[in-house]
Amino acid sequence: MSRKLTFFLLLLLLASQNHVLAQHDDLFFQGFNRVRNNMSLNGAAKIKKNGLLSLTNDSHSILGHAFYSHPIKFKNSSNGKAFSFSSAFVFAVVPKYPNLGGHGLAFTLSTSCDLPGAFPRQYLGLLNRTVDGGFSGHIFAVEFDTHRDYDFFDINDNHVGVNINSMVSNKSVPAAYFLLDSEKKELNLTSGKPIQAWVDYDSVKNQLEVRLSPFSTKPIYPILSIDIDLSKILNDSMYVGFSSSTGLLTSTHYVLGWSFSVNGEAKSFSISSLPSLPGTKNLWVLVVCVSVASTFVIISGIATSLYLVRKIKDGDMIEGWELQVGPNRFSYQELRKATGGFREKELLGFGGFGKVYKGTLPNSDTPIAVKRFCHESRQGLREFSTEITSIGRLRHKNLVRLLGWSRRGGELLLVYDYMPNGSLDKYIFEKPKSILKWEQRFKIVKDVASGLLYLHEEWEQTVIHRDIKAGNVLLDSELNGRLGDFGLAKLYERGSNPITTKVVGTLGYMAPELTKTGKPTTSSDVFAFGALLLEVVCGRRPIEPRALPEELILVDWVWDKWKSGAILDVVDPRLNGEFDEIEAVLLLKLGLMCSNYVPKARPLMRKIVRYLEGEVALPELIAAPDVYDGENADAKTDSGDECKDHTYFYPLSS
Template sequence: WEVKYWPHRFPYAELRAATKGFSVEHLLGYGGFGKVYKGVLPGKEGEGEEVVAVKCVSHDSKQGLKEFMAEISSMGRLRHKNLVHLRGWCRKGTELMLVYDYMPNGSLDRYLFDDPPRVVLSWSQRSKIIRGVASALLYLHEEWEHVVIHRDVKASNVLLDADMNGRLGDFGLAKLYEHGANPSTTRVVGTLGYLAPELTRTGKATTSSDVFAFGATALEVVCGRRPIEPKAMLEELVLVDWVWDRWGAGLVADVVDPRLGGDYVKEEVETVVRVGLMCSHPAAAARPSMRDVVRYLDGDARLPELSSPPADYEGKSQVGFDDYVHSYPSSSFEKVSSPSVVLGVRDVADPAGPGVQRSYCPLLPVSSGGSF
């Protein structure tokens, strides 16, 4: 059955040789799904060597393996200039190896949060990255043959190619993680600070929950700050709350990453901030679609007025907030990015009422220490 799910299967020996035996020297990152290695494949006749990223994904459950493979097959057919292309696969026992295009400039989070940063991204680079991620999500949500929900949009899952174009990675892997799960438990996969409020109640990821995470990502690109920053002053702890406060006071310039040194286009920054706040609305129905977001960012549609936070704004009470702050990794913890979580949400029909059990695991391989 594997042949019909995937047209190209890499021999295990080829991937082992490409990564020098999956050596530590070739390790790019790791997370709840496994590890990511840099690999060098021999080029075709007359061509040079090819550099790839090899993601090793553990899948211990025999139940759901065919569904797992079918999902990977779908991922391999996705084609967009702002997605990291999945080139092939390999399976050995219960471990799957996914082969991706290699992104030489690593993940976006390192450019935003490293202190000191490897390079300070200019406003034009940031703007291009934001628009690229928006375009990729529009493709996943509306322009492919099926709706694809990313489930874990964040800066560490935005990879930068040789031209510093933003490419969204790890699409679909969060959904793959659900295969073989206990059917009585809804597994909510994502990263605190990017999780839409309704996810913790319903456990159902939607295109709108992706929009919420995109809003958080857009704001952190503008501000150079994480959605939740434990080291900040209390009033600046939750990024979207702070941005709302500054927006309401007419002081948008206060939220712009100071490392830009004031070198940015004011109107473009205000557009991204406004879009980020719209996407961060606590009510899913009030958020724009990614098609609307792309039109706003491209200047093809007029942005609605945005004067004050929604009356029911709940940014300060997002589930898992206290735990997120206390479990946040230190800046010296290399090769680990913002922690992702799997939230086990009891069935809403449970007579005891809906509840949330929190378990922290850095989910999805991240490339904080290298490239992908």
């Protein structure tokens, strides 16, 4: 065998053992038909007949991945320094509902081409809620996000961000592009039209730049620039591609063309030469269609009129304010289908506001609860819009999450997470569906306290719930407590003085000062929470008309038992004595403190959580030496009634 032949065979052997070669460092896909075998697709991703790559479709809560199937070398093996790289691609986001995207796509570098365990929705198919920076901590993504997620501090619902091992962007900017004269123009990612993006990393400057444009020419100026060294993030070899997802709102995410280069500049695309998006017609086809259609002008006019009448009746005409809100807007027909036509079989409950139905979103296994306000409901459009724009942004594990809304004329619908175990009152009053164990009751109380602390002190505004009661505490599949129904809630800037409003709430949970001042406060919420504590321990409502006269008012009865030293006599007899006595005394004592007639003698939610967690001991509860009216009682408290080692209790009979 000649030396030349031996050398050639040796090179061939090396190539077979190491697939990461320079020939794979430059990619140029003008459509994806000819490279089907070189693309690794999973989830909803597919390549259409015309070469168009679709990452998702209009199904709810799906993800799609499309990666170049061979890893690419990204580091200098001698010094561990990441190479420079450049990518250009043309994408389009076609939302199911105009201007309402869900959720987005991301140009991605990863150690895996299938991203196992990743979630759809706000995770864009990259990560999941339990793994932040998973997959060995080597995820780099440039996200084109069309849904604002407050958990991840998104700046808006139309932005570009750079993400390193997390869904919280290292830097993000509103989507835009620069013209040749350096004028900056806004760019709507959900326009349904092709948009070209350029991602360039300079390993000498340790700088990443992102550009966008609806045209074929690469802008001079980037819209996003960040100083970052990717040498610590990237492995020697990485997979390159795209990830995308939908949520309750859907968009179809397309990639029309893609180029990529290591240590070079990726080629830009002439957008007109790329595969057409679905629905795009050639001019001659359009002319023929118009000519044929002209024959039926009168018929089509009538049909259009009937269609518009029906659309107005169904209320799917979206007003301007509805495009600015956080949660998703559903069509009325979508929710009607989800609930089986709002049939009685799916009815979960009802009240003065209307009815709540169980449903399942079409094309999804996601269960939901739909609150349907009746036409006679006193909650008008202003309160409705307040709830979806402000309350809809609340995110806490112990709050029932508002997912979206719909409107048909004067009919209002809110969509929430479905809580399979229903409300707490079904488990503690009268003939419960099952008896909650003491451990379950104690945890539910702590869950609600945690949610209330978030509302009162931890969110950007102070939220006063105004209707805390067992019926508004919902239980998920694991019997975790979640506070729901924010229809009466009020929001205030932190530190501001609440305004006088109508006295609303449920008898037995309403703080006595509300009837005098009409001003809901965090203290009035604490009063209602105190009633909740007592009813969870006692298995009784705050006011029990069928009880003996001395037991009519729950808080007064518990106080009398406390003074007589027989406090454990009030514990729910259905527990058959199987409860923790120390914890029972803690909840009863804390319930009395929260139910104090004097607002300023009630503890704050932060202190209540510390009591429940055992971080601090409860003060002694002592009967008040005399009785005051509301104003003087507050003054007396301010002068020193509430001490570190004891607090006075003023009963409701004051």
